[in-house]
Amino acid sequence: MKRQTAGSGIFSKVNLGNDRESAVNFAVAEEFRDLSDFEQLETIGSGTFARVKLVRHKKTNAFYALKILKKNEAIRLKQVEHVLCEKQILSQVDHPYIVKLHSTYKDTRNLYFLTEYVPGGELFTHLRKATKFSNETARFYAGSIVLAIQYLHARDIIFRDLKPENLLLDSRGYLKFTDFGFSKKVPESTWTLCGTPEYLAPEIIQSKGHGKGVDWWALGVLIFEMIAGFPPFYDENPFGIYQKILANKLEFPRNFDVHAKDLVKKLLSADRMKRLGNLKGGAEDIKKHRWFKGFDFSELIAYKAVAPILPEVRSDGDAHNYEKYSESVDDPTGPVIDPATSEKLFRDF
Numbered sequence: 001m002k003r004q005t006a007g008s009g010i011f012s013k014v015n016l017g018n019d020r021e022s023a024v025n026f027a028v029a030e031e032f033r034d035l036s037d038f039e040q041l042e043t044i045g046s047g048t049f050a051r052v053k054l055v056r057h058k059k060t061n062a063f064y065a066l067k068i069l070k071k072n073e074a075i076r077l078k079q080v081e082h083v084l085c086e087k088q089i090l091s092q093v094d095h096p097y098i099v100k101l102h103s104t105y106k107d108t109r110n111l112y113f114l115t116e117y118v119p120g121g122e123l124f125t126h127l128r129k130a131t132k133f134s135n136e137t138a139r140f141y142a143g144s145i146v147l148a149i150q151y152l153h154a155r156d157i158i159f160r161d162l163k164p165e166n167l168l169l170d171s172r173g174y175l176k177f178t179d180f181g182f183s184k185k186v187p188e189s190t191w192t193l194c195g196t197p198e199y200l201a202p203e204i205i206q207s208k209g210h211g212k213g214v215d216w217w218a219l220g221v222l223i224f225e226m227i228a229g230f231p232p233f234y235d236e237n238p239f240g241i242y243q244k245i246l247a248n249k250l251e252f253p254r255n256f257d258v259h260a261k262d263l264v265k266k267l268l269s270a271d272r273m274k275r276l277g278n279l280k281g282g283a284e285d286i287k288k289h290r291w292f293k294g295f296d297f298s299e300l301i302a303y304k305a306v307a308p309i310l311p312e313v314r315s316d317g318d319a320h321n322y323e324k325y326s327e328s329v330d331d332p333t334g335p336v337i338d339p340a341t342s343e344k345l346f347r348d349f
C-alpha cells in the first residue's frame with residue numbers, strides 16, 4: 001500500500017510566509033505552448049487530488065508526464081497555496097535529480113504541470129519488490145538524496161515529503177525527486193502540518209515550527225526503511241505512528257550495518273539542534289559520516305557510478321513500471337469553477 005501524503009486541511013495552522021518570488025528560470029519553449037499538441041495516454045499516478053498521465057507530443061513523438069489537478073479539489077482541500085508554491089519552486093530549480101518542469105497550463109477546471117517523463121517507476125515499487133536493500137544499494141540512493149536536498153536547502157527550499165513514493169528512477173537507474181506539492185521556500189521556520197505520517201519529524205507533530213531539519217529526519221527514516229524493509233515508526237493508524245515518533249524508540253534489525261545505524265540515529269535525533277545535517281556543517285557532515293567512507297559523490301553527480309537497479313524500460317513511452325489505473329472510473333478533470341474565484345485564487349499559476 002502506497003502512503004498518501006497527509007495535511008490536506010486537517011491541520012490548519014498555515015504560515016503563508018512571504019515567498020512569492022518570481023520564477024526566474026522559467027521560460028516556456030515553443031513546443032510546450034499548447035496542451036492540445038499532446039495526446040493523453042495512460043494514467044501513471046493518482047494522488048489525493050491529482051492524476052498523472054503519460055502524454056505524447058504529437059509533432060515530435062516525445063513522451064512527458066502531465067499532472068492534472070482539479071481546481072475545485074485544490075480549494076476544498078485548502079491546497080491552493082501549496083499548488084502555487086509547487087509551481088514557483090519547480091520553475092526555479094534545475095538539478096539532475098529533480099524532475100524537470102517544462103510548462104504549466106490552466107483552464108476553467110484544472111491546473112496542469114508538464115514535466116519530463118521518468119520511466120523507471122517509484123523507488124517504493126523497487127524497494128517493496130526487493131523487500132529490503134543491501135547497504136551499498138541504500139547508500140547509492142541516500143547519497144543522491146543528500147545531494148538533491150543540499151541543493152534545495154542552499155536555495156532555502158524544504159522538500160517536506162521525502163519518501164520512496166516520491167523518488168522515481170530514470171532509465172539509468174538514477175533518482176529523480178517528484179511531487180513538490182509540500183515543498184516550501186523558507187529561510188526560517190514554518191508551521192504547516194504536512195507530509196506523510198511515517199516520515200514526520202517530531203517538531204512537525206508538535207507544531208513547534210520546523211525548518212530544513214525535517215528533510216534530514218526523513219532521510220533517517222528512509223535509510224532505515226531501505227535497509228530494514230520497513231519504517232522505524234509504524235502503527236496501523238497515524239496517531240499511533242505519531243506516538244512512536246515522539247517516543248523516539250528505535251529498534252534496529254540484527255545485521256543492520258553499524259555505521260548505517262549510527263547515521264540513522266544521528267539523523268533521527270528528536271532534538272533538531274543536534275540532528276546531523278541541521279548543524280553548522282550542514283549536508284557536508286552527512287557526506288563525511290563513516291557510512292559514506294569511500295563513497296564518491298563526484299562520480300555520483302557525474303553519472304559515473306553504477307546504479308544498483310537498472311529498471312527495465314522497453315521503449316521511451318513504456319509505462320509498465322507504474323501501477324495500472326482504471327481510466328474510466330474517475331474523470332481526471334474537475335467541474336468548471338466560478339471564473340471570478342478562479343481568477344482570484346489561481347492568478348499566479
Ligand SMILES: Nc1ncnc2c1ncn2[C@@H]1O[C@H](COP(=O)(O)OP(=O)(O)OP(=O)(O)O)[C@@H](O)[C@H]1O
Pocket residue numbers: 003004005044045046047048049050051052065067099115116117118119122165166168178179180181322
Ligand atoms: N514525471 C513523472 N514521471 C513518471 N511518473 C510520475 C511523474 N510524476 C509523477 N509520477 C507518478 O505519479 C505519482 C503521483 O504524482 P505526485 O506525487 O506528483 O502526485 P500527488 O497527487 O501530489 O501525490 P500524493 O497525493 O501521493 O502526494 C508519483 O508517485 C509517480 O508514481
